[in-house]
Amino acid sequence: MSDPLKLASEFPSADYASWRKLAEEALKGAPFEKKLVTNTLDGFAVQPIYTSDDQDDATRLIHEVLNATVEPRETVTGWDIRQLHTHPDPKATNAAILEDLENGATSVTLKLDAAARNGREISSAEVGVDGIAIHCLADLDAALEDVYTNLATIGLDAGAAGVPAAVLLAAHIANSEGADEAAPAFNMDPIGTLAATGNLPCGAQDAVDHAANVAVELIDLFPLATAISVNGAPYYNAGATDGQELACLLASGVTYLRALTNTGMAVDQAAGAMVFNVAIGTDFFAGIAKLRALRMMWSRILSASGAEDATITINAVSAEMAMTKVDPWVNMLRTTVTSFAAGLGGADSVTCLPYDHLIGLPDGFARRIARNTQLILQEESNVHRVIDPAGGSWFIENLTKELAKTAWSKFQSLEKSGGILSALANGSLKTEIETIRNAREKRLSTRRDPLTGVSEFPNITEAKVECETPDLEAIVADAKCRQTKFDGTVGTTLASMIEAARNGATIGHMFTDLYGTSASTRIGALPAHRLAESYEALRKRSDAHKAKTGTFPQVFLANLGKVAQHTARASFARNFFEAGGVEAISNNGFADADGVANAFAESGAKIAVICGSDKQYAEMATDVAKALKSKGASLVYLAGNPGDARSDYEASGIDEFVFVGADVLGICGTALDHLLGAQGEK
Structure with missing residues (x-):
């Protein structure tokens, strides 16, 4: 009996030349390269269609490398759903953390307030501004009360005070049940801090070396932890392209890797002590390709460094650059795109920012939407069930390859000119990113790059989103009550600093004892910009x-x-x-x-x-x-x-x-x- 379902078998087979001829006829004389080919800000072209002829040894290698560097268990458990917390009151933060963890989040990031991030005392006017008022161990204990740190990863965002904040977290976890099973993300990152703020409390290389020395002791105490964050968000949010961000990530990662191995740490252990924080924008396919390219390039660096294990830990976060203050409801769609791309790209953890993140303090509803976005992607869409789901796609494979080639070239240029610290200090990186930022602005101004709810389909009569206004005076008064007088010395070892924290030493006290007040680094920061x-x-x-x-x-x-x-x-x-x-x-x-x-x-x-x-x-x-x-x-x-x-x-x-x-x-x-x-x- 013949098969009645012939489907497409009666049609002639398609090929690129035939398609190209039909496309050019439809264009009626308009240039193909201008109308159908997209030229990226990174300088390479994206074709309208790809075929198996575009597959080569380089694109095949991408999938092989990704298969070898992704933990199979992640296809069972899914990525880590990480929630950012910024409420200035540690007690309010604690209630929010417990609610998040009970309802689907699996880890949290604590962003410290501006005073703590800059190593200032509780008397500073920056207490409670843009973060949690955590200045001493009692503050952190209040924020993490009843939180099982052996089950949920606790991450830090502490700016220039990365070491003192890490000491507080280490002191808290060491006092907790199951401390040896904890996997905190201490996220010390002097390079990212310098890029974002232009300030460090000591020389830039000294800050890197100090963070590396402390990292060794932290990993000895908490073998499952990550100590160093390699953060690409400051570059991307300043206007950098995906390729530029990747190059900065590689250059920063290599700088930290050198510093860690210089302490005597084995290269495999040093690589395992680091986590890469990558900003994901709303270009869906570029977001997938960016994470795949990073995994492939870092594997190459580790292989050249003699590492046996090429595994990389990646935290992906919704890029603030892509979010808006007007019509913030559209941010729900934007962060869905960023989280989806991060999941398909193979991120180990994903931070989906609440839709009102730029307006004020997110409430319970905003945080619920943020975590449920990821829960739906995992539990209903099963995005995590396949290792490298983009593998074999001719378009994404080629996009990954082109992005990797561009980023690798920029990375080599950074290394040749003295590395990431030199490029930040002499302003060359800032100038390069500003050039791209200006090009973005022209495209935005003419709506060549449209922004839904902003430059397209605006609603100027929309009701404004209202966020909580905290009582900072009460929060400061509460914080002062938790502090105790400390007259001792901080010391330089992790053990001595932990002991000082337990005796009441504040972040401000440790910061001053560690760095003094004069030998600081000041450069031109990379100012954060948003598309809207x-x-x-x-x-x-x-x-x-x-x-x-x-x-x-x-x-x-x-x-x-x-x-x-x-x-x-x-x-x-x-x-x-x-x-x-x-x-x-x-x-x-x-x-x-x-x-x-x-x-x-x-x-x-x-x-x-x-x-x-x-x-x-x-x-x-x-x-x-x-x-x-x-x-x-x-x-x-x-x-x-x-x-x-x-x-x-x-x-x-x-x-x-x-x-x-x-x-x-x-x-x-x-x-x-x-x-x-x-x-x-x-």
Whole structure:
């Protein structure tokens, strides 16, 4: 009996040449390379389609390496779901931690406040600012009360005070049940701190060496721990490309590896003492490829260093650069993408930031959404069940290869010029990243890179998300009550520092004893930027005007003819101006110039944008523009690219044109300047 299900067997087999011919016919003369090939900021091209012909020995090797460096147990347990905590009150943090761990999170990161991160005492005005007020062992004990540190990894984010904070955590865990089974992430990272803040309490290389020496003792005490964090987030959040971040991760990792092995630690043990913290943006496939490329390149470095085990530990975190303050609900989608990419890319732990992370202190709902995003990916989508699920995909394999080639070249350049510390100190890395940041800004300004809810589909009337405002005075008073007077010496060994912490030594006290107050490092920091910040600055001006006057700055849509004739460009114009905080006043359209002008005058608006079809523009635009100017319009825009008619339109009184590819930030900024005048704070 013949098979009745022939499916595609009756069709001719497809090949790239046939597809390319059909694609070029569909383009009708438009250049293939310009329309269908994507050129990345890293400098390589992404083709619209890949086939088995694009597979080579290099791409096959990628999957083999990843298979060899991923722990099979992770396909059973899944990655570690890590929750970030920043509430300034240790007691409130404790309640939140317990809630998270009881409901699906498997580990936590404690971000210390600005005072502790800079080694300052409880008297500092930075206590409770941007983190938890943990300054002594009693504070940490309060934050981790009833938390089983042998079951849940506790990570730290302590900035320049990485060593004193690690001492507090070591002292706490050493007093806990099952201390020998604990796997804390101490996350000492002087290189990342220097990049992000521009400050270290001593010489940069001295800080690296000191962290390495303490790391050796921490690993001796807690064999399952990681002591050093190799953090790529400061570079990515400053505007770096994926390739630049990878290069900085490799250069930082090699610097730490040298420092650790210089202490006498075996290279395998040194590599195991490190965790790579990688920022994942909303380019889904690039996020997968970035983690795969990192795993492959670090394996190569370890192999060259004589390591027998090429395993790498990766923590992936939602990139702050990709998150927004306006329309923050869309952040739920963004962090779903980042977490999904991290899972498919093989991250060992994932930190999904709450949707309101940039606005204030996340509440229970925001944290629940963050952890449930990962739980759904694991428990319902089974993302973790396969080692390297992207393996064999011709596109992702080639993207991984190109990204690895680019990053490796940049890494070699960094090493040749003296390493990551030298590149930070002389400002060359900052300049390189700023160049990319400026290129990003141009793409954002013209909406070539769209931001949903910000530059596309904005909702300027949305209700603002409200976050808790903590009582810092009460938190500081509570913290002072927990502190005890310490008159002893801190010492330089881990054992002596732990003993000092148990006797009441604060982070500030240890920081001063360890580093003094004078031999510090100061360089130009890598300022953090977000993709949405320029649009948000315009929206902030608009919101301030609304708060003062009761209305947003407005533009009148001078719609021509019937709805079907003007709706496309009217919708475009609304989207265009409201992205910059200028509210659009719409209508059902007008048959003639007088009707448009009279309605404009009644609206009370100062500026107008003409919206209609090309045919209507040819017949009416000049008359409408003159009529609008006669009724007091101080600025008149036209929605559409004027082409050869620009000079005629400008002669009739049209001041500017809004169209696909126009400078949204520039045009909306000028409109706000015009509408707000002296009231418009910048």
